[in-house]
Amino acid sequence: MNLKDVSSHKLFSHIYVEEDALSYEMTSRVISSLPGSCVVPIRHYKDVFNRKHQDIPCQTRGGKKLILAVNRGSLIYKGASVCQDFGNSEFFYATPAMNCVFDCDYCFLKGMYDTANIVLFVNTDDYEREVKKRLEDGPLHLHISYDTDVFPLEKISGIVSFWTSLAQELDGLTIEIRTKSAPSVFTPSPKIIYAFTISPDEITERFEHRTASLDQRLRSVSLAIKSGCRVRLCFDPMIYVKGYKEIYSRMTDKVISSVDLQAVDDMSIGTFRISGDYIRDLRKNAPDSAAVQFPFVKKDNVMRYPDVLEKEMKEYIRSRLKDVFDEEKIYEY
Amino acid sequence: MIRLFTALYHEAQPFIEEFSMIRDESCRPFQRFISGDGNLSLLVTGTGAVRCAAAVSFDMSKSLSADDLLINIGTAGCSRELADEGSLFIIDKIMSSEGLRDLYPDMLIDLSGTGIGEAHVMSYPRPVENIPEGTLADMESYAFFESASIFTGPHRIMVLKVISDHGDTGSLNGNNLSGLTGRFIPLIRALNGKESLSGSKEEEISFPEGLYMTEYMKNRYRELIRYAKTEGTDVNKLIDDMRCEGLIPASDKRRSAEALSELERRIIS
Ligand code: SF4
Numbered sequence: 001m002n003l004k005d006v007s008s009h010k011l012f013s014h015i016y017v018e019e020d021a022l023s024y025e026m027t028s029r030v031i032s033s034l035p036g037s038c039v040v041p042i043r044h045y046k047d048v049f050n051r052k053h054q055d056i057p058c059q060t061r062g063g064k065k066l067i068l069a070v071n072r073g074s075l076i077y078k079g080a081s082v083c084q085d086f087g088n089s090e091f092f093y094a095t096p097a098m099n100c101v102f103d104c105d106y107c108f109l110k111g112m113y114d115t116a117n118i119v120l121f122v123n124t125d126d127y128e129r130e131v132k133k134r135l136e137d138g139p140l141h142l143h144i145s146y147d148t149d150v151f152p153l154e155k156i157s158g159i160v161s162f163w164t165s166l167a168q169e170l171d172g173l174t175i176e177i178r179t180k181s182a183p184s185v186f187t188p189s190p191k192i193i194y195a196f197t198i199s200p201d202e203i204t205e206r207f208e209h210r211t212a213s214l215d216q217r218l219r220s221v222s223l224a225i226k227s228g229c230r231v232r233l234c235f236d237p238m239i240y241v242k243g244y245k246e247i248y249s250r251m252t253d254k255v256i257s258s259v260d261l262q263a264v265d266d267m268s269i270g271t272f273r274i275s276g277d278y279i280r281d282l283r284k285n286a287p288d289s290a291a292v293q294f295p296f297v298k299k300d301n302v303m304r305y306p307d308v309l310e311k312e313m314k315e316y317i318r319s320r321l322k323d324v325f326d327e328e329k330i331y332e333y
Numbered sequence: 334m335i336r337l338f339t340a341l342y343h344e345a346q347p348f349i350e351e352f353s354m355i356r357d358e359s360c361r362p363f364q365r366f367i368s369g370d371g372n373l374s375l376l377v378t379g380t381g382a383v384r385c386a387a388a389v390s391f392d393m394s395k396s397l398s399a400d401d402l403l404i405n406i407g408t409a410g411c412s413r414e415l416a417d418e419g420s421l422f423i424i425d426k427i428m429s430s431e432g433l434r435d436l437y438p439d440m441l442i443d444l445s446g447t448g449i450g451e452a453h454v455m456s457y458p459r460p461v462e463n464i465p466e467g468t469l470a471d472m473e474s475y476a477f478f479e480s481a482s483i484f485t486g487p488h489r490i491m492v493l494k495v496i497s498d499h500g501d502t503g504s505l506n507g508n509n510l511s512g513l514t515g516r517f518i519p520l521i522r523a524l525n526g527k528e529s530l531s532g533s534k535e536e537e538i539s540f541p542e543g544l545y546m547t548e549y550m551k552n553r554y555r556e557l558i559r560y561a562k563t564e565g566t567d568v569n570k571l572i573d574d575m576r577c578e579g580l581i582p583a584s585d586k587r588r589s590a591e592a593l594s595e596l597e598r599r600i601i602s
Contacts (some may be wrong), residue, residue: 001447001520001522002523003442003443003444003447003520003524003527004442004443012442013440014425014440016437038425038440038451040425040426040437040453041425041426042437043434043435044433047435047437048435048437051437051482051483051486051487052484052486053482053487054439054487054488055486055488055489058441058486058488059439059441059488061441062439062440062441062442063440063441065440087497093461109595194414202362240601241564242564242602283399283559285558287536287560288563289505289563290560290563290564292490293556293559293560293562293563294601295553295556295557295597295600295601297561309601
């Protein structure tokens with residue numbers, strides 16, 4: 001008998017569905033989009049998501065599972081100070097899902113959750129109600145891919161389309177969708193920002209498993225620009241590896257030569273940093289990854305590269321970009 | 334190591350024979366068997382939830398490694414519509430007839446093409462005649478999974494059931510039972526040594542002689558070594574170089590701290 005890990009051939013071998021989630025349209029859509037998957041009814045998503053002693057690397061190797069649930073808790077949160085706000089005085093994020101189809105070694109979700117499995121909340125009507133309520137207090141800038149990357153879930157769930165339609169429909173709502181994928185369908189609107197994380201292939205191959213390659217991301221960026229979308233380029237997180245200057249230099253050359261930078265809204269530069277509360281689990285889950293095993297320094301409970309190195313890395317990429325892009329629109333974190 | 338648990342000796346017999354397991358006499362009053370290579374053990378728990386939970390706890394007290402895979406193999410009943418006698422299942426959801434919280438093993442192995450299906454099981458305190466449609470019925474799965482979960486994670490626990498009856502247990506005898514559970518032998522053989530089932534392990538790090546290190550410095554040293562390993566840096570060579578340069582041994586804590594900073598610089602740059 002020859003045994004394979006489930007992940008080797010299926011997106012989700014199993015879909016766990018809360019009884020309360022069964023009647024939602026998104027649930028039917030996901031289930032019918034994944035005809036070969038086993039559907040397991042559950043009472044509450046936490047019965048699967050929050051089990052004790054889970055092992056993220058094992059679950060990742062054996063295939064992440066999808067949990068469809070109703071979010072009965074908070075739907076929109078205020079962003080923390082280590083996050084990017086791009087000059088917005090306040091930044092908020094929604095949690096349409098928890099955890100990610102991709103598998104970045106340094107992802108803070110590995111420190112935050114005890115599982116590799118992904119929860120997708122199907123009660124979009126409640127999110128819509130909550131957004132409308134928030135808009136009564138003024139405009140809202142909302143990140144919708146904070147605890148996840150929503151694009152890999154779009155095909156099976158329509159989650160991105162839900163949010164882009166909502167942004168178009170509701171005055172005062174601007175949404176930002178951050179991704180390491182390479183989407184090919186965009187909704188051009190001044191109220192929708194597509195934020196692409198741009199990483200060198202050497203970094204993607206080593207640390208950002210299952211994400212799109214640099215070429216794929218850059219093709220997608222160009223397509224978004226051509227479609228008339230607002231685009232943000234995030235050179236963040238930069239990851240230190242030996243020879244990083246050459247690696248990031250090659251990447252920057254590629255970006256400059258293949259993207260119409262004048263059509264880009266803004267850019268961000270940031271080196272890897274993570275809350276001190278997460279680093280232990282992150283390291284346990286990726287023992288062979290230089291991205292998280294780096295001997296960081298701790299400053300205000302944030303783990304980051306030593307000052308000198310951090311400055312050098314950011315300055316290196318800024319110096320390349322400022323010649324071709326309005327420096328005032330380059331944000332640093 | 335794979336640790337098998339069956340309720341009855343007859344359910345255990347095919348594995349004992351196939352893997353030439355011998356009785357571990359130190360485990361009385363339980364019947365525990367172990368293979369010659371030590372990769373496989375089998376414990377006969379006795380029937381019912383209480384015996385099963387007690388046996389699992391006993392087995393876990395005999396040391397548990399992060400790699401150990403705990404497997405309950407047993408017979409179950411089901412409605413006639415669900416499956417024929419002899420059908421094999423891996424369990425994805427375990428319910429209790431007393432309405433306790435449902436339990437979920439991780440489903441990490443692709444069994445398509447093996448003839449092993451997937452099902453939910455409901456555990457009852459006694460054999461049931463009228464088995465509800467859609468689930469299997471047994472007496473031990475819930476207790477097995479719940480007690481095993483105290484010691485290890487859902488990625489290390491598996492429940493395998495073979496259909497023995499449709500609520501009419503009268504005709505079952507020892508030979509039938511052995512013939513039924515023995516159908517899982519090819520799966521157990523394949524699981525034995527499957528690399529990707531292994532959990533994550535932490536490695537011990539020893540400290541070089543000639544450095545006086547505080548706890549803080551020891552932690553920093555551990556971080557440096559782990560990082561160096563991920564980058565393929567030969568730390569022993571770096572330390573040897575520092576010895577040749579007279580930086581190690583360091584005569585006191587201050588010089589040790591300087592040596593550690595120098596080692597850090599060499600590892601990172
Ligand atoms: S794409 Fe983002 S959310 Fe997904 S694993 Fe990577 S860092 Fe985490």
